Amino acid sequence: MSCCFSKKLFNRGANRREDCYRVKETGEAKPEDGEAPKYSWDRREKVDPADFTVQDIHSKTLRKEGKPGGPLQIENCTATRHTAYIRALPKPKKIDATILFLHQTSQVIIDDCRRCTIVLGPTQGSVFVRDSANCTILTSCQQLRTRDCTSVRIGILCPTEPIIENSNDICFFHLAMKYPHLKDQMHAVGLRPFTNRVVSVHDFSPAVGKPNFVVSAEPLKMSEGQDEILKVNTVILKATPADFIPRFTAMKDDDPTYLYILGKSEPVDELGDRAIEILHAVYKAGMKVMATYDVETKNLDATLIPFARMAERLILFQLSGSLANLECDVDFDLISENDMEPLQKLLIHLNGRKSG
Structure with a gap:
């Protein structure tokens, strides 16, 4: 038994798939014979990889300008022996490379630096x-991950556990910096200045005897020359009254003060701005910030936060010093003695502290 098919049957849908992707415009005239139709991929914006790549930067400063919101690749950047020192010094000095990308990104990969x-x-x-x-x-x-790295200092703000693998001599610091528009950029990518899990580093390949990482409670310090390079490029590391990212102090206080504010999850910056006002008042009063926490109450066991009542969001301050000089226009509450026991369980849950 044989079957016959018309050529029209095979050709019937041949052009329909192309037509689905063809870009139609209002008032568009039909293409003349021989004129190629235009498709959606013909109208895509051309992507230049150079906009998202930094490579082979040696012993100089680069403030990279590019399109915000995309990925960034940094590779093969090193310090080289600076020629100005070759004749003057027995051992030529190496000058570090400095790379700044002060825009929001979707993902960053740093290789071979x-x-x-x-x-x-x-x-x-x-x-x-x-x-x-x-x-x-x-x-x-x-999220932050390191692999096959040695002697790296990382100042970080991260709401998830930083992860290291096959790495050693890694030192983590609470991020303490500012530059114009940083606050708006953090808000745009969903990062909150009062949430930082730097104390919860996870090591996938722990060493026996000596830890592969440490978490410093002191701020990350730069050399005077490096600090000046950053300052010229609008990045400030030194503390100022206008800080909006908490600067934590390493100190022992057996009787800290726990201060908190409650609010709604959205808009995010509404409760966050109130917390920043409190932060400024805390600094002005001469108090020290030991830790802060910004949490969605729906993600917590209700027994850990009886003081949160029906609030959607909680920002908690752990402070050292006297409240006598604290003057603030923002209403806040203090943890009572009755709530101290569930608070301690809450802090253990939030910190998730791990050893190196």
């Missing part, structure tokens, strides 16, 4: 650091 200072704007996704050594990195991101 040596003796670099890298300052990043907020990242909506992950920052990956691989095969790098003797670097200093300042970043706020949703």
